[in-house]
Amino acid sequence: MFNPTWTSSTENIFLWAGGWRPTMAFHLLYSKSGLQFEPRLLELVDGNPTRDLADLSPDQLERIDGLHRQTVRLEKEISEEEAQVQESVADARMVELTHALAESEEVEADAMEQEMKTKRGRMNEVLQRADQLRLETLKGLVEILKPVQAVHFLIAAAELHLTLHEFGKSKDAAAAAAAAATGLPE
Template identity: 55%
Template sequence: MLSPTWTSSLEDAFLWIGGWRPSMAFHLLYSKSGLQFEARLQELVQGLRTHDLGDLSASQISQLDEMQKRVILEERQITDLMAGHQETVADASMVELSHVASEMIRANERGEVEESKEFEDKVESTLVQKEEGLEKILQKADELRLGTLKAIVNVLTPKQAIHFLIAAAELHLRLHEWGKKIDARKENHGTGEGKNYNSSI
């Protein structure tokens, strides 16, 4: 759910609740803007418009700055939700189920008791609630990712939006390729640290 089977170990390390961190979109935008600004500096000095991300107006920068602050705040709120939900794995109900399950295993080994269907149903019901909680948080994270992307594109001109989306796609693809190479190298060296891609085939 939170770690897609097709991602590399490197990508997994940078995941935020099942995907890219929304605030990263602004870092990408400003990084690409700086690179394009430097590349077209002479044209900009001459007063020529480049119409790329190096040509952001003061109004656009102001809007993006305010947007970034809001996104970071929402991001933190969702992160706190996830932290709180993760802590429920050690709540009273889970600890009790763990204790009962351990006692049943020991009793089974002694041949004193058989597995209880009622208990298994209770475990499944409890875990389903945990999973549903994760799904709700993942949905909030996905909504923030999509909303951030749309909001940034709305501030940019059509040409700037194209530059931004291409840069995002290129970064995603390069990170995926580099990560797969690292995983393959680790597998070839027998470290066993690379991600198992068989499950995604």
């Protein structure tokens, strides 16, 4: 649910609510914009559009900032909701059930399963909200950007994702090989 099987341990370090943190999209956009801006500064000063992320207009920047602020707020709400669900594992009912199970009261196993089912359901709702925010963030950014700018942004996102994935997989493979050579678990 939180760590998809296809991700590397490196990618898992950066996961938020089962996927990428929506505010990362803004950091990526600003980073890529800055990297494209610097070498094209003279073109921009001469009034020549670059048609990439270096060429964001004041209106676009204002709209991006508004979307960023909204995304930060919603991300915080989801994080707080996620924390509440996680902390509910230690609520009074769970403590009571774990104590009863430790005393071998098999009847409590069904109650524990039902309690965990409820908590999994709540966590699934959190993950769905997080996925929706990821989708709305990307959609919002792509709508603000000009088509060519959106292509530059989406290529940068794909490059970042794929490079991080491959880097992580190679690190995991090296760690597995080292563990196998020493006979230790990964």
